[in-house]
Amino acid sequence: MPPALPRRRWLAGCLGGPLLAVRPLPAWAQAAAAPSSPLPAGVRAALAQARLPESALAVWVAPAEGGAPSLAWGEHQARNPASLFKLVSTAQALDQLGPAFTWTTRCLGQGRLKGDVFDGWIGLRGSGDPTLVLERLWLLLRRLRQRGLRTLRGPFYLDRSAFAQIDPRADGFDGEASRPYNVRPDALMLNQRSVLLSFVPDAERGVAEVLADAPLAGWQVDRQVPLLNRTPCEDWRAGLKARLDLPERLSFAGGYPAACGERQWPVAYAAPQRFDARLIAGLWAELGGRHEGEFKEAPLPDGPHQVLAEVESPPLGQVVRDINKFSNNVMAEQLALTVALQADGPPATPAGARAGLERWLRAQLGAGGAEGVVVDNGSGLSRDTRLSAAQLGRLLQGLWHRPWQPEFLASLPASGLDGTVRRWDLPPGLARLKTGSLRDVAAVAGYVQSPTGWRVVVAQLQHEGTVPTRPVLEAVTRWALGPAGERAATPPDGGQAAAR
Template sequence: MPAVTVARLPLPRPSRPSRALCAIALCLAAGAHAQQPQPLPAEVDAALTRAKLPRDAVTMLVADADGLRPPRLAWRTQVPVNPASIMKLVTTYAALDLLGAAYTWNTPVYVEGSIANGVLNGNLYIKGQGDPKLVIERMWLLLRHVQGLGITSVSGDIVIDRSAFENTVENDPGAFDGEPLRPYNASPDALLLNFKSVNMTFVPDRGGQFARVSYEPPLAAVAMPQTVPLSPGECGDWRTALRADYGDPNRIRFNGGFPAACGEKSWAVAYADPRSYALRAIGGLWAEMGGRVGGQMREGRVPAGLKPAFEFASPPLPEVIRDINKYSNNVMAQQVFLTLGLTQKNRGTFEASRGALVQWWRERIGTGEAPPVFENGSGLSRDERISAAALGRMLQVAWRSPVMPELVGSLPALGVDGTLRKRTLRSGGAAHLKTGTLRDASGIAGYVHGASGRRYVLVAIANAENAGAARAAFDALVDWTAQDN
């Protein structure tokens, strides 16, 4: 059964900045004035030299998380920079602060007509409202709930309503980074189902000289080969060996073979026609569950005045933002960003979301630093900007907030999980940090646990053609921050 939605009363907002916020502002301001004489730590400076990165290509801030002392390091902290995926920190903290840690997305399901002998004599409507984690397993549960109403056949249509997010269009999935098959490049959608992707599993059958192929989810009216020939040679680049063709929305083709040396392998790819994906996936899943449709699968709007038969709840917001921050999920971040426009401005558009975030920033973070420049809230953008001073101030405010444990727990733990699973400190220290990487932007930001027991906010971002080479300098900065005793 889906989770029960729990309401949470909004936290009261102060009408004027608190003393703690004023202290944070004064300390960061002091750091801004003092930043020019502050040298970079020697090991950080040396790492930048080895990476051939100019000092004016980076911005760095290290300050106490409680904001009650001047920063330990403030280097070019007032300069707005492209933060890449670090911008997800702002989106996810704003969501926790505005929506509350108990927030869930509800997907209402409507039944139009009478039910008799397992047949709905009318239409079934599913209305998307932005759930970022409506994966195929959860859609199966939703459809099982429909069957629990006594419906195994719909004489009319199954209709999906995606109107909650206005004017969202399917972008070219390869336009940003040339990776059109990657599910993370999916466009946001009020009914975002399974990230609009198909997961294929290949299992060799050596006796039969072929590999069996299974698909999740099954897509209605799409031809999907059940086997692919085995080919000789090492496993190697088995995806290339398949010579897959995903360009036809009505058919998946494999023009090559699957290397016999490979064991079981899985490959998730974006579907060629993302706009029709939800219709095909729901139709295929409904048929696999024994359901029937007399009419058609189509888009439309729920008739005015029709009440939902039930509402299917998402996991709570903290679980969603863990996926966003630990694995840097772009489309989920954009779903949350659009949700803020929908809930705060009553419009599910990027424009409304930008307005909601700027207003929240001025009310909660303050006017001491310029608000960020938002585009889609995920960092998958060439235009988003924020300064290290502004991000550091937000992280300090977040540290003192009731939702601090949820935010910190969503960040990759150094050497433990997420995008930092394989990175460790020489000092053995601990940190929770969000990473960000684009072609010409790289960074890391979050919280570092000092050996003295103090907690620090750290922001380090490089904007340059070879920004990725700054990684060693960022690691050295985290190590320097942790060794504070």
């Protein structure tokens, strides 16, 4: 297994969907549900408990192998699927690239090596690899040191020409520039332009040590913060009073609750356009190297060159697991752009990726089956994307019969075990579900194993304000699971403890 594994959980988990505003449903969709609602009693009870009208919910449940739905409600209303759209982008990639597809990032150069001094240019050519995290970049640079290079006396090129230039600023969507889920895609995406901060309490010294995993050259981080012994571990990040908007220094004006124990906080770097050069410089220095030239944001020079080192990504069948299990936005957008790059050549553009996704999705849904579909990007981080529950359900039915179905199914979070449904109140492992959430939107879609075989389940909620929506989605999933789901919903004492 590549060394990237230790970072997969935090880098992917932290990049899931934010709480964001979406356009409200039209008036006709907000009408009260008819008295003859076919929704199961448990679902109606969960909606009532959340104080949501039945019209807020759309449901579609049917056999995975194909056939008519056994439960359908509001299924033709085109709604915002949020991160459920990652089901589309990962399926498209598996279909058009294949589960064995990999990305290769090469370090190229032209010059002369005299002793341990390389006199000439050197550079990285990005291929869109969404998995080029800290450990894999370290291995690439270490290969240069193994080949005898220590001092680099020429320019270091960062070649991003495989993708069209995309504004690297991460605050265009919701103003939360420090949230890693907002990081923009790039052909040369190093460590997802994020840093993992670890806070380690030291009771004897009365401080919490602050450890930053990425050694960004020229970036200073306060090494410790006061330890708060009487403060509960609630909104501990806000209590740190961190300045995350400065590219030269990360400082804290608050303290860290001792009750929290050791915690981690992934943050996006404040100056994304400078992140890659600083990370390479920092890692190269840690490896004992020196760089006496400058970093250049430009394609590699024409003419002869040699491959000095290269690193290959894990196969796509593994990468889609990171995307779907932890709802990683930037990886999903990297993937959609990669499909466009392979189909149309460089530079891949967001418009090309969007067009490719829409063509593929319409082909899966068939003539007349894509009415109301709106595609924005590959991640679902959008206010404009629209898909109905029936369209998602029919798509999942079709995917069930594809040769790469095992890889796709394995990429979905397993209920009660991992990913975004690890803490859901469902039987462990009997459901494979992708979740999606924005402010005013909550959704789930995937496959469940019922006594009659595998079923497709899709549930979409659109509502106003902050309400507890997960019990509603759990209730739909439990109904689709059948008796096993009903047992999971019943406390061992038959509910008497709750009554007390």
